[in-house]
Amino acid sequence: MSQKKISVIIPCYNVSMFIDRCMESLEKQTIGIDNLEIILINDASKDATLGKILLWEMKYPESIIAIPLQENVKQGAARNIAREYCTAEYIAYLDADDWIVPNAFEKIYRVAKQNNADLVNYLSRQVYVGPDKDDPSTKSGKPDRFAVIKTPKERLDFFMSDCPLLRGCWDKLFRRDFVEKYDMKFAEGVFDEESLFTTPAYMHFHRIYLLNEYLHRYYQNPISSTYNLSRDLARRDDNAITWEQTYEVMKADGSLEENHELAEWFFVINYFIRSMVFATGREIPYDVETINRMQDNVHNWFPNYRQNKSLQARNVYKGALELIDVEVNESNLEEYMAQWKKIVDANPQGI
Secondary structure, rough: OOOOOOEEEEOEEEEOOOOHHHHHHOOOOOOOHHHHEEEEEEEEOOOHHHHHHHHHHHHHHOOOEEEEEEOEEEEHHHOOOOEEEEOOOOOOOOOOOOOOOOHHHHHHHHHHHHHHEEEEEEEEEEOOOHHHHOOOOOOOOOOOOEEOOOOOHHHHHHHHHOOOOOOOOOOEEEEHHHHHHHOOOOOOOOOHHHHHHHHHHHOOOOOOEEEEEEEEEEEOOOHHHHHHOOOOOOOOOHHHHHHHHOOOOOOOHHHHHHHHHHHHHHHHHHHHHHHHHHHHHOOOOOOOOHHHHHHOOOOOOOOOHOOOHHHHHHHHHHHHHHHHOOOOOOOOOOHHHHHEEEEEEEOOOOO
């Protein structure tokens, strides 16, 4: 049997309402389902999900692998387990309530092969309706872009120049040997797990293709686990936990030192500022101890972050950066959080 072109990893938890729709979008791929290795990992669902994915495996036994887990491990661990089953040239990730347009993987694979890309990034459109009512257009109005990164300066310049890369994994194609070389894995046991996987990828890729077409559809599902947990105090610190693990990985593999200014930019924004903005925007309270610990981590990891030219270049971060250095205690906690509220209200599109 010839090697498959793309392994598609799909974690499945209580998605019986959506999995058929997702799978039908893969069944219709113009690249041919015979060229796909679809790994459906059932994360101990409590509904009819397992039965549905087993039916799909029976329909396409040469292209679909169903993995039933006895205990719920959440998306990060499920994706890590599924990666061990991958044998195709490239790996893509898809959530079970999302889908892709019919020619997506044909286009993505073609540019990946033509450019020997470590990573292909494509665009995702957030939708509130199913495929039958979806706008099928894919054009963004922007030209595609290919980049070869050889030096830390080139990497920094790439990210500082209208870079569309987000922390998610579901709008990207990764070369499998690239993923395995750096043993890239998702954070486990949290609901904001992707940065541990994608950030090291950003620090190591050498050849990247930006395919500026809306080939992925991100379904905004009001009953999804991520949506329901967005105001959950127990999940407030998931982003920070993931970035703390990311720091340790990048420290160990040398990319933290090699790309210090870029790593500093990533961490200050995503570890501290994004955590505070996420919680503030959802009215999730913070405590003094947690804020102090995060501030201490920023100061210990990046004591000279205020001299980072990339951070200083964007005025939108100015007020948030100043709050990293404010000494927070019980007497000023309320006032401190009010300052974050002002920042969030002034930047409704996020910072």
